[in-house]
Amino acid sequence: MEGSAAIIKCLKENNVDTVFGYPGGMILPLFDALGRDESIKFILSTHEQSAAHAADGYARASGLPGVCIATSGPGATNLVTGIATAFMDSVPMIIITGQVDSDLLGKDSFQETDIFGITMPITKYSFRLRKADELVVVLRKAFELANAGRKGPVLVDIPKNLFFCDVPYPKYNLQKRETDRPDADFLICAAEAQKKILQSHKPIIIAGGGVIFGQASDELRKFAEKYNLPVVVTLMGIGSFPADHELYMGFAGLHGRKSANCAVAEADLVIAIGSRFGDRQTGNITEYVNDKHFIHIDIDPAEIDKNVHSSIGLAGDIKIILALLMQQKAVDDLAKWWNRLNELRKEDDFEYTGAYDVPNVMHHISQTINRGDYAVVTDVGQHQMWAAQHIERFKPRTWFTSGGLGTMGFGLPAAVGIQIYYKHDRRVIHIAGDGGIKMTGSEYYTIAALNLPIISVIINNESLGMIRQLQKVFYGTRYFSSEFKYRMNYAEYVNSFGIDTYDVHSMDEFVEALSNAISENRPKAIIVNIDKEFVEPMTKMDCGINTFIKF
Amino acid sequence: MKYQIAILAENKPGVLTHVSGLISRRAFNIETINAGYTEDADVTRINIVVDANDETELNKVIHQMAKLIDVIKIVNISELASINRELVMVKVKVTSSAIRADIVNIASIFRAHIVDVGHENVVIELTGEQDKLAALIDMLNCYEILEIARTGPIALSRGIIPVKNM
Numbered sequence: 001m002e003g004s005a006a007i008i009k010c011l012k013e014n015n016v017d018t019v020f021g022y023p024g025g026m027i028l029p030l031f032d033a034l035g036r037d038e039s040i041k042f043i044l045s046t047h048e049q050s051a052a053h054a055a056d057g058y059a060r061a062s063g064l065p066g067v068c069i070a071t072s073g074p075g076a077t078n079l080v081t082g083i084a085t086a087f088m089d090s091v092p093m094i095i096i097t098g099q100v101d102s103d104l105l106g107k108d109s110f111q112e113t114d115i116f117g118i119t120m121p122i123t124k125y126s127f128r129l130r131k132a133d134e135l136v137v138v139l140r141k142a143f144e145l146a147n148a149g150r151k152g153p154v155l156v157d158i159p160k161n162l163f164f165c166d167v168p169y170p171k172y173n174l175q176k177r178e179t180d181r182p183d184a185d186f187l188i189c190a191a192e193a194q195k196k197i198l199q200s201h202k203p204i205i206i207a208g209g210g211v212i213f214g215q216a217s218d219e220l221r222k223f224a225e226k227y228n229l230p231v232v233v234t235l236m237g238i239g240s241f242p243a244d245h246e247l248y249m250g251f252a253g254l255h256g257r258k259s260a261n262c263a264v265a266e267a268d269l270v271i272a273i274g275s276r277f278g279d280r281q282t283g284n285i286t287e288y289v290n291d292k293h294f295i296h297i298d299i300d301p302a303e304i305d306k307n308v309h310s311s312i313g314l315a316g317d318i319k320i321i322l323a324l325l326m327q328q329k330a331v332d333d334l335a336k337w338w339n340r341l342n343e344l345r346k347e348d349d350f351e352y353t354g355a356y357d358v359p360n361v362m363h364h365i366s367q368t369i370n371r372g373d374y375a376v377v378t379d380v381g382q383h384q385m386w387a388a389q390h391i392e393r394f395k396p397r398t399w400f401t402s403g404g405l406g407t408m409g410f411g412l413p414a415a416v417g418i419q420i421y422y423k424h425d426r427r428v429i430h431i432a433g434d435g436g437i438k439m440t441g442s443e444y445y446t447i448a449a450l451n452l453p454i455i456s457v458i459i460n461n462e463s464l465g466m467i468r469q470l471q472k473v474f475y476g477t478r479y480f481s482s483e484f485k486y487r488m489n490y491a492e493y494v495n496s497f498g499i500d501t502y503d504v505h506s507m508d509e510f511v512e513a514l515s516n517a518i519s520e521n522r523p524k525a526i527i528v529n530i531d532k533e534f535v536e537p538m539t540k541m542d543c544g545i546n547t548f549i550k551f
Numbered sequence: 552m553k554y555q556i557a558i559l560a561e562n563k564p565g566v567l568t569h570v571s572g573l574i575s576r577r578a579f580n581i582e583t584i585n586a587g588y589t590e591d592a593d594v595t596r597i598n599i600v601v602d603a604n605d606e607t608e609l610n611k612v613i614h615q616m617a618k619l620i621d622v623i624k625i626v627n628i629s630e631l632a633s634i635n636r637e638l639v640m641v642k643v644k645v646t647s648s649a650i651r652a653d654i655v656n657i658a659s660i661f662r663a664h665i666v667d668v669g670h671e672n673v674v675i676e677l678t679g680e681q682d683k684l685a686a687l688i689d690m691l692n693c694y695e696i697l698e699i700a701r702t703g704p705i706a707l708s709r710g711i712i713p714v715k716n717m
């Protein structure tokens with residue numbers, strides 16, 4: 001079988017129905033094969049970075065590896081930001097790059113780049129294919145790796161001549177990998193963890209993105225309910241726990257809810273589930289740890305004790321572990337703690353006045369889409385934090401954002417991948433800033449061309465708001481390179497792709513625009529022209545997560 | 552604190568890059584690294600000495616390395632009863648027969664070998680633990696050392712159980 005045909009067959013064998021990418025000389029044989037195949041949908045992006053983000057979005061929405069293909073040299077290097085974004089958020093992806101012919105390798109040939117070497121630190125694994133007869137084996141291995149344990153991107157670099165080689169297609173012995181049974185040591189740890197939970201007076205759960213990728217939302221809810229435990233979520237964990245649940249304390253972290261951060265600070269036991277104690281979550285580690293006990297549950301053993309030294313670490317499948325932890329009889333004497341938590345909640349109840357500012361805009365979006373079939377995708381910046389604070393999510397995989405890498409330009413291409421996966425089941429609301437949208441805004445072309453019914457909300461504060469905020473707080477209000485003095489017309493820009501736009505200057509206009517956008521099932525964009533503000537709360541990361549910067 | 556780590560890995564191109572890249576990315580210092588074939592043709596043994604503040608720090612890097620796909624097994628040999636050896640070759644300038652006699656003497660005291668002799672130099676080879684090598688080099692420093700090459704230490708645990716079965 002010809003190499004490129006074998007790749008297609010192998011993709012199908014792994015249930016791939018959509019591939020994202022961008023063509024070029026060294027990957028053309030694979031494009032040719034894709035073109036002749038009816039059953040795999042190919043999505044042409046406008047830039048390789050966007051193809052990677054779109055595949056990443058598709059993977060975040062589906063839980064299956066996103067596939068993206070690009071050519072050697074500039075095509076491959078353009079992927080790098082997209083791969084790193086997926087890596088930091090543990091998103092499964094298969095990246096196939098074309099490479100110069102085997103006999104031209106190592107000669108600085110035209111468009112030859114060592115993408116294998118470049119991506120080594122930002123992939124779970126990268127393969128440099130040398131022999132045609134390894135092609136299918138390697139590709140299968142790539143899928144296996146991307147999906148196993150802590151998920152992540154895997155790159156396969158294929159010299160062009162191998163696409164034409166006659167390659168063997170060995171039979172696939174689908175080995176159902178048995179999930180490791182917890183051993184005796186593990187059971188002892190689990191029993192100890194339950195004891196710790198029952199003994200603690202002020203326990204709290206921090207739920208992260210791992211709960212979503214581990215499909216453990218139901219178990220999380222049952223676990224929290226059983227022991228009556230308060231739950232905060234990280235930026236990546238939004239949606240892992242229903243926002244209207246009485247145990248829900250909200251989003252914690254640098255720009256998280258005050259009450260959520262204070263609750264974590266005051267807790268005597270932190271149960272971190274699928275969260276890695278990232279520095280945006282903990283701030284100063286010494287302040288954070290402060291006599292607390294930690295139970296750390298994560299699929300990746302390397303996360304345990306990496307950032308905080310946990311009293312008890314439980315590495316493995318979150319679903320299974322949570323089930324194990326529910327075997328004890330609950331004794332609920334957390335009334336005092338809950339009194340305190342409710343007090344904290346009351347103190348920072350946000351009052352939505354309906355004024356024309358971003359929190360109220362986000363709140364309106366939240367109220368409008370509510371429990372409906374929508375998914376929210378953000379870019380990176382102030383708007384992202386406001387969205388995280390004010391848009392309530394109730395189900396996993398209805399909130400998408402670049403957490404670990406914080407990649408501006410992620411939102412729009414990711415929205416493409418997510419909308420393509422959800423088809424008509426969920427409509428994507430994309431939220432971006434006026435800075436980030438200029439990075440990958442060319443994807444409006446793809447959206448228009450495919451008539452994807454994404455509603456894109458651009459928060460135009462005529463600034464790199466988040467940078468301006470940092471300059472306000474840490475650089476003596478010396479705003480430099482963070483305000484856009486030169487004005488452009490975003491509505492005309494998006495409109496030029498053939499997308500309906502609404503240029504909005506007040507709350508009333510926004511309400512009307514959103515309702516109009518929702519009423520028609522095609523691409524829409526709303527430009528929210530709005531004043532510059534600062535995102536509050538903002539914790540003083542070097543002091544402790546319950547100390548806040550005053551603006 | 553220095554720790555001696557043994558890593559068994561698939562004998563594949565890029566393994567050493569993966570391992571050393573990861574260690575440096577995680578901001579650990581590699582003191583020495585060497586690799587070679589083992590009793591199993593598909594397996595490479597990488598011997599590393601890393602500098603870490605304490606065991607907790609060390610365990611972090613071990614956990615990270617355990618995640619590398621090609622890594623089969625990692626053992627912190629420092630915490631086991633083990634034999635540790637390094638090989639060094641030292642080229643010393645000799646300008647007189649008196650000096651040559653001195654050096655031959657020193658070599659024999661250390662049970663080192665003279666492996667090459669020229670008109671103006673000798674090369675001494677010594678295998679041993681690091682303090683022994685240090686002592687030899689210290690002695691030879693009284694003369695003019697032209698160059699030194701050393702392998703970095705390798706280690707085996709004592710007893711019947713090989714690292715791969717630990």
Ligand SMILES: Cc1ncc(C[n+]2csc(CCOP(=O)(O)OP(=O)(O)O)c2C)c(N)n1
Pocket residue numbers: 379380381382383384406407408409432433434435436437459461463464465466467
């Ligand atoms: C690719 C990339 N470059 C730079 C940054 C640093 N950065 C973080 S937020 C931000 C400003 C974002 O501005 P905008 O898109 O307008 O959003 P706003 O903060 O105004 O809501 C910048 C430059 C980044 N996160 N990603």
Ligand SMILES: [Mg+2]
Pocket residue numbers: 381433434435459460461462463464465
């Ligand atoms: Mg902006």
